[in-house]
Amino acid sequence: MSEISSILEKLKNTSVHDILVEIESAYERISDEQANWYETSKFTCPSGCGSCCNGFEPDIFEGEALYMAAWLLENQPETAFSILNDSYPFDNGKDTCPMFNPDSPYHCSIYEGRPFICRLFGAAGSRSRTGEKVWRPCKFYPETILKKHIPPIEKRQYNESETLNLFGTLPPIMSDLIESTVSFAAHAEETLILREILPQKIKFILWLIEMNDNNNPNGSPSNTPFAA
Numbered sequence: 342m343s344e345i346s347s348i349l350e351k352l353k354n355t356s357v358h359d360i361l362v363e364i365e366s367a368y369e370r371i372s373d374e375q376a377n378w379y380e381t382s383k384f385t386c387p388s389g390c391g392s393c394c395n396g397f398e399p400d401i402f403e404g405e406a407l408y409m410a411a412w413l414l415e416n417q418p419e420t421a422f423s424i425l426n427d428s429y430p431f432d433n434g435k436d437t438c439p440m441f442n443p444d445s446p447y448h449c450s451i452y453e454g455r456p457f458i459c460r461l462f463g464a465a466g467s468r469s470r471t472g473e474k475v476w477r478p479c480k481f482y483p484e485t486i487l488k489k490h491i492p493p494i495e496k497r498q499y500n501e502s503e504t505l506n507l508f509g510t511l512p513p514i515m516s517d518l519i520e521s522t523v524s525f526a527a528h529a530e531e532t533l534i535l536r537e538i539l540p541q542k543i544k545f546i547l548w549l550i551e552m553n554d555n556n557n558p559n560g561s562p563s564n565t566p567f568a569a
Contacts, residue, residue, distance in 0.1 A: 382508035412454030
């Protein structure tokens with residue numbers, strides 16, 4: 342079931358509706374491929390870690406920001422309207438995501454609406470400069486746990502054959518997943534820091550919903566530019 346079903350209903354017949362469906366489908370594919378990796382490799386992040394969130398605020402594509410805005414309006418409307426007034430759930434300083442809850446074992450306060458990098462970090466491979474599939478354990482992963490693995494895992498880059506020898510499978514490749522599942526990512530020109538772009542997209546979606554509700558006397562919302 343969609344995490345943003347009510348918002349999608351309100352945005353029917355708009356280009357943003359189609360973008361949100363595409364993003365959600367990509368997120369579902371990531372989840373499925375990671376589930377296969379976890380099941381076969383038995384290699385997951387330590388419970389309640391959250392170290393990768395400290396000192397990090399994601400740069401996100403416009404489509405990711407639209408999905409996050411839609412998710413907030415659907416699931417945490419009070420937070421969404423608070424963000425419109427430049428008030429975020431957590432004051433973690435300028436270098437840490439304002440959605441990061443340091444006092445929760447789950448950390449991310451918008452887990453089901455989080456962007457690509459937050460879904461893929463620690464559970465995805467990448468490609469080398471020559472295009473080879475490679476994998477590297479998260480830099481925050483405790484070495485004591487890595488050493489207990491049979492065979493022990495080092496904090497270095499592993500090529501495809503080495504990764505297969507370690508786990509019997511390969512993790513999903515971050516760039517491949519994004520480019521193959523989301524068409525806009527292949528030609529996106531830039532990303533913006535979450536707190537810079539999210540208020541814009543919350544406001545934009547609210548405007549688009551209002552236009553749809555009013556039968557859009559000023560023109561079809563499906564012709565509305567992606568940026569706003």
